[in-house]
Amino acid sequence: ADMPGVTLQAVAGSVGGVPLMIMKGEGLDKKYGFDGKFEFLPHEGVFQNFLIGKSDIAMDNDILGVAIARDEGFDVTAFYPVGNLYLGIVVPGGSEAKTPEDLKGKKVGHFGADSGTTTFIRTIVQEMYGFDVLEEYEFSQVGPAALVPLLKSGEVEAIFDFESFVSEAIVATDGHYLLQAHKDYSEFTGGFAPWITNMVAHGDWLKENPELAYAVRDAYDEAIEILESTDYEVLRKDYILEGLGITSEAVLDVLIENAKSTPYFTNDWSPEKIAAAEAFLDKLSKDGLLIENVPDGVMVTLEDYVGPRS
Amino acid sequence: MNTDTRETVLKVVDLGVSYGETPAIAQLDFEVKRGEFVAILGPSGCGKSSMLNVLSGLMAPTRGRVVVDGDELYLPRSKDPRLGYVFQAHRLLPWRTVRQNLEIVLGASDVPRDTWHARIDEILEILHIAEFKDAWPMRLSGGQRQRVSIARAILVDPSYILMDEPLSTLDEVTARSLRQELTGICQRTGATIVFVTHSIREAVYLADRIIILTRGPAQVFENYIVPLERPRDYDDARIAEVEADIVARVQAPWGLETVKERDVA
Amino acid sequence: MNTDTRETVLKVVDLGVSYGETPAIAQLDFEVKRGEFVAILGPSGCGKSSMLNVLSGLMAPTRGRVVVDGDELYLPRSKDPRLGYVFQAHRLLPWRTVRQNLEIVLGASDVPRDTWHARIDEILEILHIAEFKDAWPMRLSGGQRQRVSIARAILVDPSYILMDEPLSTLDEVTARSLRQELTGICQRTGATIVFVTHSIREAVYLADRIIILTRGPAQVFENYIVPLERPRDYDDARIAEVEADIVARVQAPWGLETVKERDVA
Amino acid sequence: MNKLQKQSLSIAALVLLLPAWWIAHLNTTFISSPFQVARLLPAFLSEGSTWYNIGVTLFRVVAGLVLGIVAGFIAAFAMNHSRLMREVLGYYVTSALRTPSAIAAILSVAIFKGSEFGYILVVAFITFPYMAVGLRDGLASADKGLAELGQIYHLGLFTQIRHVTAPFVAPYIFAALRNAHALAWKVIVVAEIFGAARVGFGAKFEHAWSYMLMDEVHLWLLVFMALVLFAEYGVIRRAEKFVFRWR
Amino acid sequence: MPDLPLSNPIMFHPARWKNWNAVVSGKLLGGVIAISSILLLWYVLSIAVKPWVPTPEDTVVAIWKNLLSTSFWGDFWLTLGRVMASFVTASIVGAAIGILIGMNEKAEAFLQPLLALALAVPDPVYIIFAILTFGTGETAGFVALTIAVSPFVSNIVRSSVQARDIGLDEMAKIYRLPKRVFFRQSLVPQLVPALLTAGRFAFALSWKLVVVVESIGQPDGIGASIFHSFRLLRMREVAATAIIFIVVMQLLERGVLGRIEKKLLKWRD
Ligand SMILES: Nc1ncnc2c1ncn2[C@@H]1O[C@H](COP(=O)(O)OP(=O)(O)OP(=O)(O)O)[C@@H](O)[C@H]1O
Ligand SMILES: Nc1ncnc2c1ncn2[C@@H]1O[C@H](COP(=O)(O)OP(=O)(O)OP(=O)(O)O)[C@@H](O)[C@H]1O
Ligand SMILES: [Mg+2]
């Protein structure tokens, strides 16, 4: 009854929050010995909310963000991966575009040049097709949710967005992925693709609550185990529908469909993967994209950072 | 009864004015002939300013009618600035110099533009404020402002001039000079003038007829025809006589007796 | 020279006032004794209001000094409201009723609160505006407002009262009554009064001494001691005589002659 | 024109918004049908959490506004009183006036670690310069004649302010207050959005928006507008009528 | 007769100083006190709220870098253009509505609730709806800004119209001043202080809102750049960009509006 509390946050409407919903819905927090407080916050202030210490663990930060924050003097660190790149470029049904190149000079919607979503798509396109979307596309900027009606109204020919808005957009416009970041990039590199989100915590919180950190990690492992073992059908549960704000059955179908072709979550935290991610960050900083230098300790393992489980 | 044979141009019939519940004018009936100089005498607060506001068309009376020039009412936006009004407060535009304040009125008249300059100079000369032609109203003394207000009212030779205590803030010398000018203007342009004043002597000197009002709410106490031929001399003993006569007459209706009693106490 | 033996309470030495470049007061030197009633006569625009503003401490003179009550200064925030000032414009607070306008002055004085009511009633009675006790200033006629302004100035029995044409907008009856009251107040409270007026007769009736100013920029033209004992009668022939005497004296300095010439033209 | 006519015109204006809304609904993808929203309204209004969230925002607005008004008054009087204060406070007022609300919101929320006071302070910070400037302009244009009156009759500082200055600047105060009030609502919404508030109108609005729950977005907007209209007609106008009864 | 010691002339109000030296040194002193106290406060905050409030030194460096960068000036002119466009339009539209409802009771009864509503709508809502309606071009931002700012102008102007001197209206009626003359010579001059206040308000507000507009709906401009820096947590750049723009806005207002004000209010002394 008197379990220690942990506040966990994710972006509202993003599938990044699904593991939290499962933890809550299936009682995994209690099972692993903590009392979870799960918060789903609008995309606008979510990182700030975490940085000012209003939640203990954020499930929605990409390693870029962590690198930037560390570089600016915030003691935050990613200690586990969460979401694969469940994002990409979506075009409506009738679109004539076959590759991202066909969108050159066209109107495209995104929600911010500095967002993880846009940055990942931008780097991937740069690498795969050799051009910079920021220069070649004519961008329109609104929030991630508003991109859907924007695409539907024909105001833009494509959008850069993440799940579940991708599924919403696909249903709303009978559309499809023009570029699925995880799938297309890992095919291109023959295996490695960076991932979008991590479990991030403040360094001192981790040091003060090592066993809680392990407990959350375990709960997460079990949550994605449930996802995979049910073939993502667990997404049909009411608490997910409500949590993600899915507007129709059709969207859910697409969401599950997409998950099957590209798994949404990962818990591969191998030294190789961390090293590859660090190399990716180095490359970004060398290209001068968003970060100037890569600070130490962006990604750690709990075992290294707080010592093995007691 | 007025035996004047001139045409009646202004007719006030059964006029009554109230502000909300409080009556300001009880009942007024009188006529004014073309070119007549009528002075209005009445105790403070009896309703003189209210009456001028009705005559000018600024305020609708609560009761009764005002007929101007036959059946025609003069306020409604006719282009012809036939009315001059010296308000009790001067109402100059503080952001315009004296000259500009006058030009505005000229602009609304049909006075040809090339004569403006001369006309303004002349009128300011008459009022002894030529040197303040380019001053802002805020920089003028009380009497100077008042004179600009008079200048504005008579500037375009209006056929009717309403004046609300125009000379009360002027010194004796200037006031004398202006009284002189006013009779001149009246004769020259044939303007009809309704002139509110508190100075009985001034009224006697200037007016053809004095309408004496009762204590407020006002009623006509007496239509007093000034029994003096023109030209008159302000220092003439006969003026003083008429003045004394009027003072004697208004004692009762204005409550002078009450005052006398206080004297003794 | 003034042979009055009373103590000098107000001394004006080499006073000069200019607005920017334009001089309003050239040079003034005079003294006022305790309890004296001094009238100021001067042509419109000669600098009378400016002078009162300096005497009241509202405006700094460009040159010269004003000494009040020996070495004591009355303006700077002393708690004792010994000054009354009837401004040329009434300056009532439009958002307060007549009574509230008076109460505000009482509040700043040491008059005990339980006597306020009676005092206000009394003073409004004297000024014949008791019935307007609860009216907003905007609803009053010009003369009524002026009387409230006078009431405010004399309400707390100030030792100095400055008045700028206080009676000019009042009818003859009310004005007579108030003149009467003013001399009464002066005698009863021993207040020192400086009184600007355009009515020479009024000045003669009221004042112990008349300071006659020149055309602006003002200088003292004459220190005229009124040669009449008190009590005086406003309709007394001797008052008319003195008035005529003064009119004759000011003709030259005020430029009455110019006016006469116009008359002929 | 009598009161009834005026009221019916005002109501007509609001009623005419409904067809406008309907037309907008037909022509866009993101505006809900008024009928749909009307149907949901009773349930929405009977929910406790709706009022709780509105209450939280209302508290932030009122507390911040009060703080801002007090600070604005003090600043304006100080600026009017001494030349040095005018210069010094001028810089503060200008800085506050020109700081974008979003930046102020972010910083304040960060500095106060997301506590209630942070939100209140942003509102105060953003509204204070408007009160100060509005009031200072009023004081500067104050009738010199009336100021002199206070001098002559030795009205105490309090009386002078309460009975002479305040009524004179009252129209300025009301104009400033109206605007500060409107700004306060705007700012709190921005602060709640950018500051990732958990509760409050802005948080719920943004939440609904993030989930593309357009009906809910409309419901929140409706309640919000009703609240602001109430503040204008129920509070500010009444106060104004009372203060200006002498006109 | 006791002789008077002529020692104590009346003391005069310090507010009437016309001494230029005093004025200038007062200005200087005020500036020094203000700026040093602001810097001190800032410095303390930068230590107390570590990464969130940048240090003044870092900010100065960032300001310098910005001033030398061409992309900054690109954003600068773009945003300035947006601010000016909506400021001017909102001032004109708002003033026109303000005068209309101030003069006409019917118009006021009808428009006032709409204005109150328009004031109440949160800015992000305007921006989002404008973008959804007009697309993400310049029009959306312009429309959103103008709609958000105009009601403020209307409110200020309306109060002033209603507080005007009715005596002057009557004077204009008596002398049959044409509507145009009445408007230009009597009404508008009375509104000048309010119009200037409204202009200031609109100017300040346009700049405040443009930041939100650009952060939500525009990829370029000062606001976008500020939010870009913010998302990258480069608080010194947020501060640097904002400060430069704030200073320029202030100079512009002082220079242009200040000069206009002096000219228009000459008559007041
Ligand atoms: N604020 C001002 N700026 C510039 N000049 C002024 C100002 N106030 C008054 N004057 C000028 O100073 C002179 C004296 O003005 P003042 O008001 O003292 O005259 P006054 O004797 O009271 O006249 P009146 O009898 O008409 O009231 C006038 O010529 C006037 O034009
Ligand atoms: N706006 C108003 N509302 C209510 N009562 C008013 C209003 N204006 C004037 N009155 C009242 O009407 C009466 C007549 O006022 P009016 O101004 O016509 O008097 P007056 O004869 O011009 O006086 P004065 O000689 O003092 O100027 C007064 O008793 C006054 O109190
Ligand atoms: Mg009158």
Ligand SMILES: [Mg+2]
């Ligand atoms: Mg004067």
